[in-house]
Amino acid sequence: MDEKIIADIKAGFGMVISNITTVNGGWLNQLWRASAGDRELLVKKYSRERFSREKLNRIESALQRQAMLEAYGVACPHVYRCGQKIIRFLDDGTAYMVMSFCQGKNENAQTINTAQMKSLGSACGYLHKAFSRLTGSVEKSFPAFGGYTMDSLCQTLRRQTRQLTCDMPAAYRRALLSCEAIVKQLPPDFFDRLPRGIAHEDFTPDNLLFHETGVEAVIDFDRNCYSYPWHDVGRAILSFALEDGQLNYEKIRAFVDGYALHMPLSLADVGDALRLSWCIEVPWWIQPDCFTPSLTGKAVDFREQILWLTTHWEELSFPANAV
Structure with a gap:
């Protein structure tokens, strides 16, 4: 994970993260699992190739709806806000978000019961x-x-x-x-x-x-x-x-x-x-x-x-x- 993201998570969210490991998945995006005290987090850095600022603004709206779903009891990751925003933008254009890490495994047509x-x-x-x-x-x-x-x-x-x-x-x-x-x-x-x-x-x-x-x-x-x-x-x-x-x-x-x-x-x-x-x-x-x-x-x-x-x-x- 970029040091600038680590520093911004501390400054913006007040969390000092450790035990950072790369998570596979997310087409062209980058994902990391990390610890912050007793919290397990997933950090997602958005691809500049895939996402313009306009698209990221639409995703921000989508993530705000996700936060509402959690309040209704939907089993989904908790998204962390900095102020009222979920997606963080750094000075160099880097865009990322922080959410809770969810346990569980993926299934497919052959394995699901x-x-x-x-x-x-x-x-x-x-x-x-x-x-x-x-x-x-x-x-x-x-x-x-x-x-x-x-x-x-x-x-x-x-x-x-x-x-x-x-x-x-x-x-x-x-x-x-x-x-x-x-x-x-x-x-x-x-x-x-x-x-x-x-x-x-x-x-x-x-x-x-x-x-x-x-x-x-x-x-x-x-x-x-x-x-x-x-x-x-x-x-x-x-x-x-x-x-x-x-x-x-x-x-x-x-x-x-x-x-x-x-x-x-x-x-x-x-x-x-x-x-x-x-x-x-x-x-x-x-x-x-x-x-x-x-x-x-x-x-x-x-x-x-x-x-x-x-x-x-x-x-x-x-x-x-x-x-």
């Missing part, structure tokens, strides 16, 4: 219920990072089709043409009939910590914004219930049962949540760069999940007796 899946649904539902109480705390406009309307989705795919060349990966070209065919089937009011509200918007395995039977904490609220909460639902189902090319209906039912403890959700709604996730994430993962050998790690998983939805689009209806 049914009890954890029900707890995940409950955590997601309670998160959305708490978000719904933050009236007036967020501008009701959709964020810039995704296809959140039918028009924007259609425009993106048409632009990509016009830019197709024969030297692009064949798998990408096939995927793009399949996506175009699906969009033509979608009803024009598809987005309009879905619930709107504040969503986590990064409800992925990296940002969910578990203990043996349930969720320990939901982390990384940087992207939370006014959106479609069912995107969090669809992303959770894709990440944790899609196993070896098949959906695990027992895990889906467990998630729905947990979610419905706090917010309305039925098994039939899961199909629309998955379709919504496809609509939002297609512009992210159906890109030429995502079909090159250099793509590795979780990005490959996300691409394959969107391709799975593309292939199984006609099967995304879940009757009540599916389990």
Whole structure:
């Protein structure tokens, strides 16, 4: 960790930190675990490459909402403020924040058990219920990072089709043409009939910590914004219930049962949540760069999940007796 950050934590937060170790994760950001007396902290330094001052101001608003969620009892890291602000800016432009370090481990579709899946649904539902109480705390406009309307989705795919060349990966070209065919089937009011509200918007395995039977904490609220909460639902189902090319209906039912403890959700709604996730994430993962050998790690998983939805689009209806 930079000495200037260590010094600023002492000056700004009144904490002398020690036992500093690097934490993996956080695309281009830098993360460190540290001790301050009996407190375990996580320090996050934001990438200058990824984040302009304008984007960091939006993240500040997102983190302020996270602080409100903690007050409502959502299991998430405590964020430390200096004055009224959470993100600290140093004279050289360095931007960082300090939060509590959360214990727990990451799970995936192969390792998560049914009890954890029900707890995940409950955590997601309670998160959305708490978000719904933050009236007036967020501008009701959709964020810039995704296809959140039918028009924007259609425009993106048409632009990509016009830019197709024969030297692009064949798998990408096939995927793009399949996506175009699906969009033509979608009803024009598809987005309009879905619930709107504040969503986590990064409800992925990296940002969910578990203990043996349930969720320990939901982390990384940087992207939370006014959106479609069912995107969090669809992303959770894709990440944790899609196993070896098949959906695990027992895990889906467990998630729905947990979610419905706090917010309305039925098994039939899961199909629309998955379709919504496809609509939002297609512009992210159906890109030429995502079909090159250099793509590795979780990005490959996300691409394959969107391709799975593309292939199984006609099967995304879940009757009540599916389990």
